[in-house]
Amino acid sequence: MAVENINKDLCVGCGECYRACSADVIRMDKKTGKAAVTYPEDCVLCAWCILSCPVHAIIFNGSKVSPVFTSWG
């Protein structure tokens, strides 16, 4: 259920998902002007990006996978 990707063909670059994400997972790609999943490990599955997206471009995957954390560096 974590946000996985954004369908670039559908995304219109409105920024609603970027503004809606309290976890700061989604950023706007300056080159393409479209939304990009930048910090997926910080997604807390709130689905607010999906609710905000006017064109259904947000892709969820089936599970939240915790990354392997390293402590130093």
Added chain:
Amino acid sequence: MSNSNRREFLKSVGQGSMAAALYMHLPDGAWLTTGIDDVADPGAASGVTYKETKLECDVLIIGGGFAGEFAAIKAKEQGASVVLVNKGYTGKSGMTPSASGFLCFNPEWGHKFDDWMAYTNKCTEYVNNRTWTEIVFKESYPRYKDLVSYGVGFKMKDGKLLKDSSPLDPFEMISYANNARFEVYDPETNHAAVLRRYCEKIGVKIVDRVMVTELLKQKGRIVGAAGVSVDGDNMYTFVAKTTVMAAGPGALKPAGYPMLVQLTADSEAMAYRAGAELLGKEFCDVHVTRRDSLPICARAMVSEDNEVKLGREKPLIHHGFIDNVYDVDGQKMPDRPAGSANYKFSYLGPNFLVHEGKAPLEWKTEAGDKEIVGGACLGLSHREAEGIWPANTDCASTVPGLYAAGDALGSMTNGAVYSIGGTSSGGATVTGARAGTAAGKEAMKISMPVIDEKELARAKLATRAPRDRKGGYSPRWVTQHLQNVMMPNFVSYIKKADRLENALAQVEYMQAHLVPWLYAGDPHELRLAHETRNMVFNAELVLRSSLFRTESRGNHYREDFPRRDDKNWLAWTKVRQEQGKMVLVKVPVPDEWHPDPSIPYEKRYPFRFPGE
């Protein structure tokens, strides 16, 4: 730090090791110096340079939910210049956009004040602050009228108000016309978005995506704050005559009531570091959620094919309102005793079933049997049972120049149990308006402070420190570690001294050895590092407060003290910092608010705790 500021700073505090020695003496010395060779010039080693932005205003508002937006509007009405800063995007992020109901007391709608108060006093188990309960009730209708005048819609498609009421209690909560629970979420008409546009219209300067990290204090007074952009290396200084803290409550980033991810006890932690007193945090929030659809607690339903739906047509758990819960043997959770309908909202019952070994719990719905899980609001207190201690009914804190509002204000409107649905959003508008009005009035009488460069340098160093360490711990790892310590049902919900002490020992270890080594590789992680620091503080607050209250009451249950103790504990917990240590004191509830001792215990408290 820019070169000119660096030079200025070096001049004021001396070179490297001297500066390190200077800062080591401060309560947060380890945070400022760990892993940083040259505290006076950290940018030279880390290579991180910051752009500087300085903003001056009469009133600074930290946080952009209902409380912050109302405080901004009301301060502006006093003639003040207002800056509102939020680490998310005001009108879109945080909890406010998903608020569904507004508690509204209005005698013209047939509401009887005495009935509301009597019911509340009983359901909150007599430790609600009646002054604040009364204020929230009586000022809710004027704030409702404000919301309507700003353009927030309450009328449903049929043109009528949708009022939520229960035959078991006297309250009425009105639903926002556009919210995630009943209608399709629309950023054009959502109440939080409407309030943002109104703030902009009247000239409030909104600064988005800047995390305030430290309050600026000089001569015993708060004179603004320091913060940093989450998008880039841009340091902010806010100079203000008065400051309103409205950055919400504190949780530990649980998945389940997911918009809580932004609410990491920043309000309490910053105020505490600046010397403000806080309310204790022993009355936990007990929201549950569904294992197969975590966002359901926030009213978003994820179907098996990953489709996300909103609305009433889908089976929802909302606000912990859980009926039809069955234990592992298929036994239905017992009904609440008459006169305690409050427990529908905020009820430890499922936690007790788990306590008895009856997990997993299932929730019978039309869509089939679903497993429910706890911890959806890990680290949170139920509404208004946490936050900055109010020094008066103007929402002033105990530190001059600092006010607090919304969930950041420890008003105890709801006492030991969240009995009155809709006071989170309704109460935030009421306290936001009060704080904004008072902060605006005070600001109009005093002159703009001149910032002490040493204090500003300290705040900037504290802000950037995780970026300047030679290395350190990932904030994500420390957060996960903290969640693992605090998440068990037998730590945060079913409490006992030995388990609390063990958890506290682990949290103290994190305070001493992990927090000072929090490392951030980019601006996004810098936000995470500050949040993690604040969340570890939050966990300490929860554990110490839970150990301190040696009784059970409402949403605080101690296995080793399973009864209410009216003789000793008709009291609130107040927390403050003394010589770097957290000190807890008891503040008695006024005698005239005590329950009638001639009423037998079982009638005074209709709900039974296990083992009492």
